[in-house]
Amino acid sequence: MDQVSPQVPSAALSLLDEKEKLAKPAAVHVISAKSSTTFELEHTVEELSSSTLPDSNSSRDHTSSLSLDEKAISWEDFHNDNYSNKKQNRVIRNLRFQLLNVYRRLFTVAFIANMAIFIAFCVRGASVPKLAEITVSNIFVAVLIRQEYVVNAIFAIACSGPQSWPLWIRLKLCRVYSLFGGIHSGTAASGTIWLILFCGQATRNFVDGGAISVHTLGVSYAILLLLLLMVVFAYPALRSKRHDTFEYIHRFMGWTVVGLVWSQVVLLNNDFKGHLSLAHALRNDPTFWLVVVLTGSIILPWLKLRKEPVRSEVLSKHAVRLYFDYDEPVPGSFIRISNDGLFEYHSFATISVPGTKGFSAIVSRAGDWTSEMIASPPSRIWVRGIPTTGVMRIVPLFRRVVVVATGSGIGPCAPHVFAKLSTIQLLWTAPNVRETFGDKLVDDILEASPTAVIYDTRKSGKPDMVKLVARLVKEFDAEAVCIISNTPLTKKVVYGMMSRGIPAFGAIWDS
Structure with missing residues (x-):
């Protein structure tokens, strides 16, 4: 069946001020928590019914059209919903x-596996060079798992699964983003504990007149x-x-x-090389080659x-949009920029549009650095590394997914709306949306996603996000929720969805 892209509604009225029409032809779907009034759109049911949804078993080339059901989502009275249907008892x-959570489970697996071997070595004993090898191996994994090319490669592999696969498999693949933090922190902490044992054994060796030198x-x-x-400083609270x-x-x-590890490897090999040359000892030492790769991974970015x-395009006194021409990053990427x-480096999501060279990034006011960026937009800026997913x-x-953004969180979400690789129901809450982020961004989003819900919190107050998202999931028949917001709200929404059996994903800040 041919797919017909739906037309964008030419006008819509704000519930809080029906006399004030929106400045642009695209409709901003603003709701009021105090009203159940629906919008009056200029299109009739017959006009909308020409749009069809793709088969749920089709692959990712299906998202260019929306159905009448998507136009008829009834969520405006969400505040009356009873959403206490949690699946398990509170303790569980x-x-x-x-x-x-998945991050902590991965941390625990990495840490416990190390500690099991650690205890065995404490009981049976181990040579100083062997302890050095295990210590450096953990630090090697901790560094490499966060390397940009490694991160992009792992994401590319995990996210290459087709939408036709069973949902439970795709949900497992989605947990890939917890992999980097869990393994990074787990192996880093383990490597530190291994180093304590190494220092203890090395000290004993030195006191007993062994091969260890005072320099080592x-x-x-x-x-x-x-x-x-x-x-200590990586502890989440600090x-x-x-x-x-x-x-x-x-x-x-x-x-x-x-740098010190390089010195240690050379000194340790010199201490234990025996009759061999230092060069020969280094060539045959696995620790040496681990440090070579580790150093290269750090230098590369x-x-x-x-x-x-x-x-630079100043959108308002709260935000500026930066446009770059040097790359076309995949949706879900971010860049690191600095003055x-x-x-001081800061990460911002890339906003790319299919068929358009380059990308943009939204910088919103969140401190001195961002305030300076808005007040004095740069013409050139330092960029480190590559766009990282x-x-x-x-x-x-996912075939059908509710994407939630608050404020400048629209940055990571917008490229998915433009790419249309999934059928997306967007929820974007922010104060003074058009005044803060500009007509162009709002209109582009509504053109790509006419059913997007844009909730102006300045006019309508802050909604109960768990109730609102739960209603959208139900009405949209979504497979999952993805949210970009601040830490408390992200954790609240993710927990609110997961505890009710709805898969939900958001950034983690533990590593």
């Missing part, structure tokens, strides 16, 4: 979806001190309060640790550091 829910011992304890500081400090410590102490030209090129990369795994 909290244990499964909060205390032992001193470098080892310096590495341990720096790693302990990095682990990291959120002292985020800039965490970034500086993680970056510059991390580089220092890598900085080799792509450059100052890119950028066209100085070395110290994040949690929203999973959206195309």
